[in-house]
Amino acid sequence: MLAVIYLRVSTEDQAREGYSLEVQEERCRRRASELGCKRVEVFCDDVTGEILNRPALTLILERIQQGGVDYFICFDPDRLARKLMNQLVITEKIEQARVKIDFINFEWRDTPDGRLFYQLRGSIAEFEKAKILMRTSDGKKKKAEKGMLTHSPGIYGYGYDKETDTLWVNQEEARVVCMMYSWVLEAGRGQYVGPYEVARRLNDMQISPPRGPRDKSKEAYWHRGTVRRILTNETYTGTLYLRVEDSTGVKNNRYRAPEEKVSRKKRPREEWCAVQVPLIVERQIWEEVQYRLRDARRIKPGMSIEQYLLSGLVRCGAPECGHTMHGNRISRRSRVKDSIKYYRYYVCTAKSPGITGVERCRSSSVPADRLEKIVWDKVSGWLTNPQVLAMELKEQGVGENLKLLEEEIVGVRQQLDAASEERARIIRGYQKGIIPEDEGDKILIEIKERVERMEKRLAELIEESHRQQLLEEEQLAFREAVDEFAGRLQELTFEEKRHVVRLLVDKVIVEGRNVVIRGRIPGVLPGGSGLNNSEKVLDNGNFTLRGGPVDHRHTNGRDMDAIQRVVVG
CATH class of the missing domain: 1.10.287 (Helix Hairpins)
Known part of the structure; x- marks a missing residue:
């Protein structure tokens, strides 16, 4: 006769009850011998009993379906499953193949009373699992509240001391971290050293990354994503936050069906636990790097056919939008035969090409020449008022x-x-x-x-x-x-104009016909203290003050010049 033996172990079970694989296998083999089974096949899992799609469990059920199996032997019902529903599903599949079930720590009887007690054991196993999770979570929370680490966070630049549950600084890795931050900050105004460039420099210096590739035959390289995680990790400033996310069950997702996968959930800020760790990067330096990374789109716009003075600065002000407006060139045939004219516009990214999962924006495209003129006029006005600026x-x-x-x-x-x-x-x-x-x-x-x-x-x-x-x-x-x-505003090159605009303008918001220019430097722009905005209104392609007079008009009644006012935001 043939007996198949199913073994399963998890960390908490082995620590609490001594359910090691060796103990289970020895007892199960002894029972197979007592039942007269000359042949034995052993299947072993190290996956939680909450999951149904376990590798070894799947294999043993497939083996049973092939036929020729007389006994299914398991140490205990809670080794088979930690969830009553899964326990009943597995049991039914085994019985349908006409294979006898035997447990070491439980007497299985195919009677109404026997099945009732079997289901009670399954319910108790599920209850025990829930209690284990609750006690583990409470223990980690209590430990974190005392300022102690509950596990090794695996952060580049630090080592983990298991005896004291604390982090220590890995001086060699910390030197690399500081070097990465200094590279980002060394870029001059109008320049940008970002994650890609930092990764390239590290690879050129042949510095080992935090983790190597799974395929050991391949070389280990720094990647942009790895660098960005290091550059945005607040732990380097001396504070590590624990219990930021609830990741219960996430590690077993590879064994779950797609519809059963568990996602990480962000905990409320008040549930986070702050733990003091050795400082590697000064807070001021870290915050400056965050600003540089957020400002990257402004500093280093993408490639384009045409030049756009406000690239990376323009935001769509349509209700519930707020996405970036990018430059877009449109061609139209003119009345002259075989002649094509090109027009530059700023278009909301949520409108063209659109953003996955976001409703398409209904805002209108904005003529680039007109928008750039109004912004440059305002910036020029700021630059030509040095006396007021000095007073501010x-x-x-x-x-x-x-x-x-x-x-x-x-x-x-x-x-x-x-x-x-x-x-x-x-x-x-x-x-x-x-x-x-x-x-x-x-x-x-x-x-x-x-x-x-x-x-x-x-x-x-x-x-x-x-x-x-x-x-x-x-x-x-x-x-x-x-x-x-x-003194030479009329002679500036395009690059010089763009440098000045990025120096003074934080963003340009287009709200229908209304254009708001937000300055970058709080309290230094004429017109008041605090963050100053310039607001203009677009009317039939030109700019007027809403409700005010129009100074100059074309013969067709359209505006010639913009009337402007400064409002304090």
């Missing part, structure tokens, strides 16, 4: 604000260091048995809450300090632009 800069007192911010940042960081030392003393006292567990947990939670408040304040201070520093840099660049370009 003097009133802001940016240098004094920055000094006060830096002093407060130093104070908050000292408080954080003191809290870290206090937390270490509490943990050592708990480990030595001086402090009871309940009291230690209470103190650690209080320290964690205090640290979170200080970290929040520190983040606000650093963000404001960074904004003030950028403001100083932008103001300096603005002054340089005034000195360099104000």
